[in-house]
Amino acid sequence: MKLKQISVIIMLIFILIITGCGKRSSEEEPSTIKTNFVMGTMVTVTVYGENRNEVAREVLDELDRIEKLMSINLDDSEIIRVNKNAGIKPVKVSDDTYKVVQTACEFAEKTDGLFDPSVGPLVQLWGIGSKNARVPSKEEIAQVLPLINYKNIILNEREKTIYLSKPGMIIDVGGIAKGYAADRGVEIFKQHNVKYGYVNIGGNVIVHGAKPDKSLWKIGVQDPRAPKRGDLMGVIEMHDQAIVTSGDYERYYTDKNGKRYHHILNPKTGYPAEAGLISASTIGDNSLRADALSTSVFLLGAEKGQQLAEKEGFKVILITDKKKVIKSSELGDKFEITVEGYTP
Amino acid sequence: MKQLKFGDMIMIALILLAAISLFIYYQYTNSTSSAEQVIIEVDGEVIKTFDLPQNELVQYKVQIDEDDYNLVEIVGNRVRLKEATCPDQVCVKEGWISKAGEALICLPHKLVVKISGELVEDDGVDVKSF
Numbered sequence: 001m002k003l004k005q006i007s008v009i010i011m012l013i014f015i016l017i018i019t020g021c022g023k024r025s026s027e028e029e030p031s032t033i034k035t036n037f038v039m040g041t042m043v044t045v046t047v048y049g050e051n052r053n054e055v056a057r058e059v060l061d062e063l064d065r066i067e068k069l070m071s072i073n074l075d076d077s078e079i080i081r082v083n084k085n086a087g088i089k090p091v092k093v094s095d096d097t098y099k100v101v102q103t104a105c106e107f108a109e110k111t112d113g114l115f116d117p118s119v120g121p122l123v124q125l126w127g128i129g130s131k132n133a134r135v136p137s138k139e140e141i142a143q144v145l146p147l148i149n150y151k152n153i154i155l156n157e158r159e160k161t162i163y164l165s166k167p168g169m170i171i172d173v174g175g176i177a178k179g180y181a182a183d184r185g186v187e188i189f190k191q192h193n194v195k196y197g198y199v200n201i202g203g204n205v206i207v208h209g210a211k212p213d214k215s216l217w218k219i220g221v222q223d224p225r226a227p228k229r230g231d232l233m234g235v236i237e238m239h240d241q242a243i244v245t246s247g248d249y250e251r252y253y254t255d256k257n258g259k260r261y262h263h264i265l266n267p268k269t270g271y272p273a274e275a276g277l278i279s280a281s282t283i284g285d286n287s288l289r290a291d292a293l294s295t296s297v298f299l300l301g302a303e304k305g306q307q308l309a310e311k312e313g314f315k316v317i318l319i320t321d322k323k324k325v326i327k328s329s330e331l332g333d334k335f336e337i338t339v340e341g342y343t344p
Numbered sequence: 345m346k347q348l349k350f351g352d353m354i355m356i357a358l359i360l361l362a363a364i365s366l367f368i369y370y371q372y373t374n375s376t377s378s379a380e381q382v383i384i385e386v387d388g389e390v391i392k393t394f395d396l397p398q399n400e401l402v403q404y405k406v407q408i409d410e411d412d413y414n415l416v417e418i419v420g421n422r423v424r425l426k427e428a429t430c431p432d433q434v435c436v437k438e439g440w441i442s443k444a445g446e447a448l449i450c451l452p453h454k455l456v457v458k459i460s461g462e463l464v465e466d467d468g469v470d471v472k473s474f
Contacts, residue, residue: 010356010359010360011356011359011363035456036388037387037388037451037454040451041451042449042451042456044471046471129431129432129452130431131431133431198470198471200471200472202451203472203473203474204473205471205472205473207470207471211470217470217471218468218469218470219469219470219471219472219473220467220469220471220472220473221472221473221474222472222473222474227437228437228438228439229434229438229474230438230472230474232467232469232472235467235468235469243473244473245473245474247474249474250474251432281473338467
């Protein structure tokens with residue numbers, strides 16, 4: 001009898017060991033991680049919860065849809081049609097495209113035209129990031145500058161039309177379309193009652209909820225002077241917020257003398273922005289606005305940039321060309337510098 | 345005290361055997377899932393995989409179009425893009441990767457070269473902003 005009891009106990013112990021093993025791996029909430037190339041960059045969608053596969057798929061499809069509306073690197077899109085009809089006629093667009101262009105114009109107004117969606121002709125002239133990248137002549141720059149003026153983007157809210165009033169104008173919203181797409185991703189999360197997840201569109205990150213274990217998401221901020229993408233200078237903790245970083249290291253062209261020209265162009269001078277910043281991150285609850293703001297702040301410089309962002313209800317982490325780090329006091333100890341060489 | 349019957353002993357032995365073999369099976373399947381592969385993708389499609397480690401130097405040229413290519417090099421457990429025709433050369437500058445889940449990305453060519461498995465970021469972050 002005793003031996004039988006012992007054997008039963010041994011059985012139970014082994015059953016516990018085995019089921020225990022199974023439990024441990026299922027205790028951690030399963031997630032779906034999908035990556036793809038969309039909008040000219042690498043996109044990662046991470047979703048937890050029951051319908052995670054379908055939701056991740058739906059988010060990627062939505063990003064694809066937005067790219068087809070707003071890209072200028074395709075054969076056709078709403079923005080391409082708007083550009084083709086510059087000086088000819090207004091073009092009716094989707095609510096999505098309208099909202100993005102309208103937001104761009106709003107920040108053009110707020111930055112006095114430093115951030116300007118009609119910067120397209122200048123972007124094409126430099127071609128930074130493409131094979132045709134080069135330093136244009138002063139004459140070439142002088143020729144395209146008069147085409148850049150957000151005041152010549154005529155928006156009709158009721159008809160949802162966009163009209164570029166000068167022939168040759170080109171609007172380019174490729175940058176902030178990514179911010180809009182990230183917001184749409186989180187809206188899809190909410191429609192499906194997804195509690196936790198994030199969308200990362202080439203470094204534009206929006207997190208939804210906190211992590212399944214209730215801790216905050218930890219987001220690394222790129223070290224703008226590290227040789228490698230993915231080397232961090234600091235870490236920020238957050239939930240339910242977007243972070244967008246603009247920097248001079250993302251895309252650039254090096255001429256034969258070794259001089260570097262980055263991709264954030266100042267439409268007043270025609271040359272890459274030189275406002276004393278090498279990186280500008282903006283943090284807030286809306287990725288579209290965070291995106292417009294990070295470029296705006298980069299162009300405005302530390303002081304004016306921080307003022308504008310905070311007035312808009314966003315927080316900033318700025319890195320100057322002297323590697324000094326300026327952050328919104330509201331961030332407190334949520335942001336931490338993790339490498340040597342950067343001083344608060 | 346009753347004697348343990350022969351049948352009981354067989355029973356115990358079988359259960360022990362089942363438990364131990366299941367335990368070993370779990371251990372084994374866990375370890376096989378971390379056996380690594382290099383996965384080469386262009387525009388989301390897997391075009392080639394290599395098992396790791398590779399004892400001899402492997403060079404594999406990914407032809408993107410007529411003019412453009414990336415040259416993947418695998419030595420032992422390490423992978424890099426040795427050459428590429430992309431304008432920014434970001435993928436070449438990334439150097440070697442060797443850990444599960446790490447990836448080399450060439451945006452202009454929509455190329456991803458990754459090592460299978462889940463990435464455990466050694467800097468302890470969930471995601472990166474750049």
